[in-house]
Amino acid sequence: MPYDHTTASTTPPARYGDPIYHPTPVQQPVMPLAELPPGVEMVTLPNGCRTLAYTQPTSPAPAPAAQPIPAWAKTTALLAPTLGGGIAAAGFGISYAAPGLIAMTDALWAAIALIAAGTLAPLLLRAGRGPGRGTTPVQHVTQTITASGMFGRATGTLNNR
Template sequence: MPYEHTTASTTPATRYGDPVLYPTAVQQPLMLPAELPPGVEMVILPGGIRTLAYTQPPAAPAATVAAQPIPAWAKTTALLAPTIGGGVAAAGFGISYAAPGLIAMTEALWAAIALIAAGVIAPALLRTTRKAGNRSAPVQHITQNISASGMFGRASGTVNNR
């Protein structure tokens, strides 16, 4: 691939760090110190350039607050806080140990409630079904008499329907 011929540049090449030459210097109008607004001052930068800059106003002296005594209720609360926290922690620890027993007791309580409910509801249901079902036929009583004589005697019996 053939290379094309290039012509030399007429501007000199600048390297990194070389000072930049400005063709013309810009003249800024100067302000009198009386014309400067509050908080703006004329400063000289490290390169020797003078410019306007905003400045921080001087910090106002901090007002010192006199130490006040701690109220009695605050001291009492501060002393009670660890005690209450310790009591809550001990209660949680005890409940964690008692949890299996509490679960067993609740299951036993539910079983007792179910037993009581069955004891109350079952007879009421039996009464209502017995009254409705026995209106057509009277109740029959069956008696049975069995007797036997001797150790190896034969048993005999009678069945009476009344």
């Protein structure tokens, strides 16, 4: 048998990672779809290759059974409009009462300021005088008045100490 003589190549074989490396796709024999066993299907992978794969049998999901509505849900559903209406009525009432409430708060702040001024004024006046400024001895005046009879003349004495 005659053989063709080949010459040795001077270039090293390409390795994975080299920029010129292009793997050649391997052609595998394709099995006819009619011969596939149950549970095996032809699938397409994310990189575009088509291959055979085992798949899970898909069974139809059972229809959910109708469940009764709980009592708390019915109660909440019935109370929701009532609660919403109450909140709306409260907001409506507050919108009408707002000018009066503002006037009442202004009067309350004025009363608080008056009480604070009346309480703090004597303390500030005493603190402003100090112990050495403007202190004069306290003068005591006593007065004695005497009268005799209903229409008698009153006499009195005045004592300065």
